[in-house]
Amino acid sequence: MRAKTILCLCVFSLLLFWSGRASPLFALEEEEITIPPEAHQKAIEALKALGPGRGALELTYKVLTIEGITRGLTARIEKIQAALKELGAEETETDYRIELPGDILFDFDKWTIRKDAEETLSKVGEVISAYQHPVIITGHTDSKGSESYNLELSKKRAESVKQWLVDQAGIDSKRIETMGKGESEPVAPNTNPDGSDNPEGRQKNRRVEIRIRKN
Amino acid sequence: MKSALSAFFGIAAFAFGLFAAADVIQTQESDIWEGLEADLTKISIRNDILTLRFKIRNTGDDSQTVEFYFKDCYVIDPTNQKKYFPLKDSEGQYIAGPKEKEWEGGRYHFYIGSGSSSGFWVKFPVPADNPEAIDINIPGFFPFEEVPLN
Numbered sequence: 001m002r003a004k005t006i007l008c009l010c011v012f013s014l015l016l017f018w019s020g021r022a023s024p025l026f027a028l029e030e031e032e033i034t035i036p037p038e039a040h041q042k043a044i045e046a047l048k049a050l051g052p053g054r055g056a057l058e059l060t061y062k063v064l065t066i067e068g069i070t071r072g073l074t075a076r077i078e079k080i081q082a083a084l085k086e087l088g089a090e091e092t093e094t095d096y097r098i099e100l101p102g103d104i105l106f107d108f109d110k111w112t113i114r115k116d117a118e119e120t121l122s123k124v125g126e127v128i129s130a131y132q133h134p135v136i137i138t139g140h141t142d143s144k145g146s147e148s149y150n151l152e153l154s155k156k157r158a159e160s161v162k163q164w165l166v167d168q169a170g171i172d173s174k175r176i177e178t179m180g181k182g183e184s185e186p187v188a189p190n191t192n193p194d195g196s197d198n199p200e201g202r203q204k205n206r207r208v209e210i211r212i213r214k215n
Numbered sequence: 216m217k218s219a220l221s222a223f224f225g226i227a228a229f230a231f232g233l234f235a236a237a238d239v240i241q242t243q244e245s246d247i248w249e250g251l252e253a254d255l256t257k258i259s260i261r262n263d264i265l266t267l268r269f270k271i272r273n274t275g276d277d278s279q280t281v282e283f284y285f286k287d288c289y290v291i292d293p294t295n296q297k298k299y300f301p302l303k304d305s306e307g308q309y310i311a312g313p314k315e316k317e318w319e320g321g322r323y324h325f326y327i328g329s330g331s332s333s334g335f336w337v338k339f340p341v342p343a344d345n346p347e348a349i350d351i352n353i354p355g356f357f358p359f360e361e362v363p364l365n
Binding site for chain 1 (some may be wrong): 262270298300310342
C-alpha cells in the first residue's frame with residue numbers, strides 16, 4: 001500500500017512539473033522571446049541576399065614587431081661596430097682598446113685637440129655612449145724631452161681628450177679616468193740600434209689609449 | 216506516510232532541478248551589469264538559418280537597464296576563423312527581437328528588476344563551413360564559447 005502511494009505521488013509530481021512548464025507561470029518567459037512567424041521568411045531572404053559566403057568576415061590578425069625599436073637598435077649596433085672597425089679597436093675579454101696617434105690629435109708639443117681630430121673623437125664618443133661602463137684614457141709620449149715634461153704632457157693630453165668627450169660627445173665625466181704615462185711605456189723603439197733617432201718609432205709612441213670597459 | 220511525503224518532495228525537487236537545468240545550454244555573466252547573467256536557452260537550425268534564444272536574468276540586488284545594439288552581436292566560427300553577423304531584412308533591420316528602437320538596425324533595451332528576467336532572440340546565417348561548434352558574442356556578456364551546433 002505504501003509503495004503504491006509513493007509511486008502515485010512520484011508519477012503525479014512528474015506530471016505536475018511537466019504540465020507546469022506549459023502553464024502561464026512558465027509561459028511568461030516564453031512569451032518574452034516569441035519569434036514573429038514572418039521572421040524566418042525574412043531570414044531566408046536575407047540569407048539568399050548574402051550569397052554563398054553568408055556575409056562572413058575573415059578573422060585576421062597581425063603579429064606586429066616593434067620595428068621602430070628593433071630597427072633603431074640594429075642601426076645603432078651597426079654604427080658602433082663600424083666605428084670600432086674604423087678606429088682599429090682591439091677587443092679583449094673585458095674591454096675595447098682604441099689607440100689614437102698623438103699626431104692626429106695634437107700639434108707638436110701641444111695638448112689642444114686639433115680640429116681634424118674631431119671626427120675621430122666623435123666616433124670614440126659614439127662607442128663610449130653605447131656602453132655605460134668606465135673609460136680609462138692614457139696619454140703616452142715619445143722620449144724626446146725630459147721625462148718629467150713628457151709625463152706632464154701625457155697627462156694634459158689625456159685630460160684634453162676627456163674634456164672633449166665630455167663637452168662635445170656628452171659623456172659623463174665621472175665615467176672617465178685619465179692618466180699620463182709619459183715615455184715610460186713605448187710600443188716601439190725611440191732610437192735605432194746604432195743610437196740614431198727613430199722618427200717612425202717615436203711617432204708610434206706618441207699616442208693616446210682609450211680603454212672602454214665592456215662590463 | 217511520513218517517508219512517502221519525504222520521497223515525494225525529494226523526487227519533486229529532483230524533477231524540477233532536472234527540467235530547470237535542461238533549459239540552459241550555456242550561461243555567461245555580464246562584464247558590465249552587476250548580477251546579470253545571460254542564458255543561451257535554445258539553438259535551432261532550419262534552412263541554414265541559426266536561431267539563438269537567450270534569457271537575461273538579474274541575480275543581483277539592484278535593478279539593471281540592459282542596452283545593446285544587435286549590430287554588435289556576432290557568431291564566430293573558430294575553426295575557419297570567420298565572423299558572422301545577425302541577418303538583416305530588406306529595410307536594414309536586424310532579424311532579432313524584441314527591439315526597442317529602429318536605428319542602427321535595432322537595439323535591445325530593457326529594464327530588468329532584481330530577480331526578474333527578460334529574453335531575446337537573434338537569427339544568424341549558419342556558418343558556411345558547417346563547424347561543429349561556434350562562439351557567440353553578445354555585448355555586455357562574456358562570450359559563449361564552443362557552443363555545439365549539433
